[in-house]
Amino acid sequence: MIIINERSPLPIYEQIVQQMKEAILKGVLQGGEKLPSVRELSANLLVNPNTVSKAYQELERHGVIETLRGKGTFVSRHPVPRMEQERLEQFQNSLRQLAIEAFYLGIDAEQFKQWVDEYMKELGREKHA
Amino acid sequence: MIIINERSPLPIYEQIVQQMKEAILKGVLQGGEKLPSVRELSANLLVNPNTVSKAYQELERHGVIETLRGKGTFVSRHPVPRMEQERLEQFQNSLRQLAIEAFYLGIDAEQFKQWVDEYMKELGREKHA
């Protein structure tokens, strides 16, 4: 189930991308499973079909989903990271910024790492079920 | 020294905010120290004064710097986190998203936490010097 927050500064299509990725990692969406069609999901979320389409295209560029001609869109069975170099750099930059923010919020390294563990476990848990 | 990357998707004013915060944490800028004026810094960085002004406003909202009417802008001596609740939630959301990206990039919890340690230590190191 995807929830759109219209007030979020994050573009709607990015919200879809992120929540889809999360759902797939958590096993809510399994490899090979069919995703709702663009029209279906757009009606469901009350957003424009173009917005959903943009999200699907980004997910496909990231290798997370695949479109089968005329059949629809499916979760990739064997996702292979794409643009790994660029995305790795982005990841590290984001993490650096989070470290700065943590300091100002009075979060120490222990607390930080504890959350990392927690979130990583949440994602991995049901995947192998 | 602040370095602006015009190609970054991060708004320039955010780049200033983040690098200011980093400089303060690292002790490059000390509590009570006077910051360059908006005009000065904007000339220095070759950016629009409005951009620097926006950065200073955000830093002030975050309680990191203080403006003394007619005297200038100064690094706060005892920064107290503001909007802690809201920013804490943002922090956790960002961390959650990073965890998802980490999975897709094949980064495991150990590697992730090692980087957290590394970055947190970088920040703390010179502050206590």
Add this chain to the structure above:
Amino acid sequence: MIIINERSPLPIYEQIVQQMKEAILKGVLQGGEKLPSVRELSANLLVNPNTVSKAYQELERHGVIETLRGKGTFVSRHPVPRMEQERLEQFQNSLRQLAIEAFYLGIDAEQFKQWVDEYMKELGREKHA
């Protein structure tokens, strides 16, 4: 043997057309040989009969195969290029675009021409066997 890649951006009927052409050039399919019926091939490839039908129509328009009413579809004995002017222009346009991509990929003219030789020889080899 034709292999369909449902993930390819190339329409399925085009995949059939191209692989048929390749098989004929390589001598896997000989001039005068009978092709499987639309039904047969579509069952074989697990694709919609309309898709195979569309492929056969394009092959016939290109003069590569011939339909004999009531008898079936056959590989042309003496294929004569049709719409030569139009297809020649398309060929040159495609080649021009490939040259542009080659530049951006850092492929020089020597490498490019070496591949041309390689692929052309692959096609010609078995034909004269």
Add this chain to the structure above:
Amino acid sequence: MIIINERSPLPIYEQIVQQMKEAILKGVLQGGEKLPSVRELSANLLVNPNTVSKAYQELERHGVIETLRGKGTFVSRHPVPRMEQERLEQFQNSLRQLAIEAFYLGIDAEQFKQWVDEYMKELGREKHA
């Protein structure tokens, strides 16, 4: 100068992408040069701004152009190939198909390679001027 062919099966945004790449390689557009704004070009070509925007975003993903926040879009000074692996495979597939087409059009390897030389030289010629 970009020319849109509304009858072409190639999407308009792809026509823009290809012709931009060609113009840059030929040196018509120099590294660092400012491109027309989205609105400007769209008015110029009589197409929708969204279409031009889509083309610019694809060019940026390919590392050919860069957008500077609030300033506009510029030709990259040092384009670095992106997604090289995928694009290289696409390149080779396209070349293989062209080889097949060449056979049916009666184009031999010599003629083919001569055109390769011709087109590659066209692109490189004015670049170093």
Add this chain to the structure above:
DNA sequence: GTGGTCTAGACCACT
């Protein structure tokens, strides 16, 4: 039925 493209027109953040 599916996704992909395009138009027309609006709003927003950033500089």
Add this chain to the structure above:
DNA sequence: GTGGTCTAGACCACG
């Protein structure tokens, strides 16, 4: 001024 996002609604190729 710039590009980025979103909506509404249309058309098309593919299967």
